[in-house]
Structure formats: structure tokens, C-alpha cells
Amino acid sequence: MKYERYQTCIDACLECATECEHCATSCLNEKDVAMLTRCIQLDRECAEACYASARLMGMGGEHALLFCHACAEICEVCAEECEKHAAHGMTHCRVCAEACRQCAEECRAMTGVNA
Amino acid sequence: MKYERYQTCIDACLECATECEHCATSCLNEKDVAMLTRCIQLDRECAEACYASARLMGMGGEHALLFCHACAEICEVCAEECEKHAAHGMTHCRVCAEACRQCAEECRAMTGVNA
């Protein structure tokens, strides 16, 4: 089954998706929410991209890697934004940025191996 | 707002996603299910791709078009498979194939205009 070779990448996507949802909710509860609107927006997009990629890989889908490729792009943009706020002490942004970087790396590895 | 220019494509994706879920369920209820396993598998993948694309466009997501591009690929493969069974009288496969072709066309139009 194809999905076995996807397992590490699925796990990274689901971890990243969950951290993105957490980060968005946490940002909405911050006093300085006005500074965090791009972060919230990217968290929403990144969560959707990660869930969809994980799900297609979970199905052993023959087109899953097209989605992993797109997912890596979004993860990197989201990580960059989160890292800005992490530098100003936002813990949820730091945790989210790390999950995004890890997920991007796993998605790149998948598409590199199989492209 | 970006999502306004996405509306026709969102509608095509959601129509296609729903028809794919219908088609998979209908295939599972056919006597000749053994002939339809690839159709069911592609229906599942296509539904996920369409929902994710619609959702990212609904968010006005800056990376939505990467997903539309991948979605168009899956829709075309699913349409091809459904058309084989449509030719043998499967109504749900015919309806699904039409929705997949329409969705692929809208997704291609989006990415062509905006790439």
C-alpha cells in the first residue's frame, strides 16, 4: 500500500494542521489581534492545505503529491509569518512555525523522491 | 475581496465534490462493484480535492490557485474513469463525469487567468 511510505508526511501534516488551528484561535484571543490578522489568515489556509494533503495521502491517492507540493508552499509562507511574531514572544506562533517548517520539509521530501 | 472572482469556480468545485460523493456511494450499491473500484477510489480523491479547493477559494486564499491546478488534474482523471462506466449505462457515473469536466474547465480558467 502506498500510504505506508506516506506515514511520516501524514503525521507532519496533521500535526501542522492542528497547530495552525490552535495558533489561529490563540491569535484571536490576543490583545494585539490587529497585528496578527495575516497570521490568522495564513493559519486557516495552511490548516486546510495540510488536512487535504494528509487525507489524500491517507487514501493512498495517486495525485497526493500534487497537493503535498502546494502544501509545502503554503507551510513556508505561514512559517515565515509566524516566525515574526515568535520573535516578539508569541509562544503559539513559535510552536506553529516549527510545525510548519517540519511539514514543509516532509512534503518537499515526498515530492522530491517521487516527482 | 478575492473570493468574488472565484465564485463560479467555487460553485463548480462544490457541485463536483457532491457528485463524487454520490457516485462513490452509488457505485458501492451496484451489483458489479468489482468493476467500479477505481471509480470509487477516484471519486474519493476528487471529492477531497474539490472541497479543499473550494474552501481555500472561499477564504480568498492567496495560494488557492495552486490547489485549483492540482484539482483540475484529478477531475480529468476521474471524469475519464466515470465516462467508461457512463458508456455502459451508469447514470451516476455520467452525472459525475459531467460535473468533473465542468470543474476541471473552471479550475483551468482560474489558473490560466491568474497564473
Next chain:
Amino acid sequence: MKYERYQTCIDACLECATECEHCATSCLNEKDVAMLTRCIQLDRECAEACYASARLMGMGGEHALLFCHACAEICEVCAEECEKHAAHGMTHCRVCAEACRQCAEECRAMTGVNA
């Protein structure tokens, strides 16, 4: 097929889900985003609930109505919140509130008929 009797409710759910995603993005772009954080949060939850309900109905799922019931609850809470901001001139909140009310009504009708 079960999903035929679900079609109106599926349409209402998908319309509501899309409007919720639009509303969340539009709120994030408002100057007064700090006033809209609960609206954004409920939009996110409502979108997920509506997509999941539409998808389970699209599958002709035997447990879809359990999700419709939960979906109606979220839609009503989201509608209430959106209506507050609609009263202060937020068009996206007004459109979203209408879609939420419509969806709640269709979900209630489904569960009433079938419970």
C-alpha cells in the same frame, strides 16, 4: 438513494460554509477587527460543521442527521453573533447571518422529519 432527499439541505450547508469563510476573511480585513474576534471564531467553527454535514449527507451517510443536528446549533449561535455586526452595517455579516439562519432551518427540517 438517500442523498436525494438531502439535496436542499446540502445546498444550504455549502452556501453557509462558503459565506462563513468569506465573512471570516472579510472580518480579518476590517479596521475594527478587535470587535469581530468572536465572529471570526464562530465563522470558522460553523464552516467546518457545515462542510462536514454536507459531506456526510452527500455520502448518503446513515449518521448524517446527527451532524445536521449539531450543525443547526452552531449555525444559530453564529447567526446571532453576525446579526449584531450586521446591525452596525457590516454587509458580510448580514449575508453570513442569512445563510446561517437558512442552513439552521434546513438542518432542523431534516432532523425533524427523520428523527
Next chain:
Amino acid sequence: MKYERYQTCIDACLECATECEHCATSCLNEKDVAMLTRCIQLDRECAEACYASARLMGMGGEHALLFCHACAEICEVCAEECEKHAAHGMTHCRVCAEACRQCAEECRAMTGVNA
């Protein structure tokens, strides 16, 4: 943040969702697919229910437990079906049944504690 108390349940839902997608794909590749159609159908429904519940919990959603309650019901029905095939040597059904039982238990625990 609410989602911290949800973490074990989120993990169980995501594990179960992934195993359901795996099981559906594996069933579609079995020679005796005609015996497995109800299993495939329930796997699809259960995966959707688990992803939606995990996602709403990940958002710290105030209505997440309504979905956990519905999710537990679906997980139990899916587990029952998978157990029948596990008894006849289907490994993917056995693994899926275990994930469904675990997820149902975590969802019941969440709703019991918080209802």
C-alpha cells in the same frame, strides 16, 4: 486554551480518520470487495466525522463536544463492521476497528466529562 484538554481526543480522532481512509482503500483492493461495501461506506463516513471533530477541537470550538458525541456513534458502528472482517483475517479491518474503538472511548470520555 480549551484545546489542551482536547489533545488526547484529537490524536485519537486523527489516528482513526487515517486508519479509516487506509481501510477503505485496502478494501477496494481486495478480491472480495463485494463483501466489503458496507465497510468501505462506514470507513468514509467515520473518516469525515473524525476529521471534523478533530478540527473543531483543534479550534477550541465551543460546540466541539456535540460533534464528538456524534463521532463516537459512528466510530462504534464502523468498529462493529470492521470487527466482522477482522475475524476473517483482514488485517486493515482489525487495525481500523482498534482505532475506531479507541476514538469512540476518547470521544465518550470528553463528552462525559464536559456534558
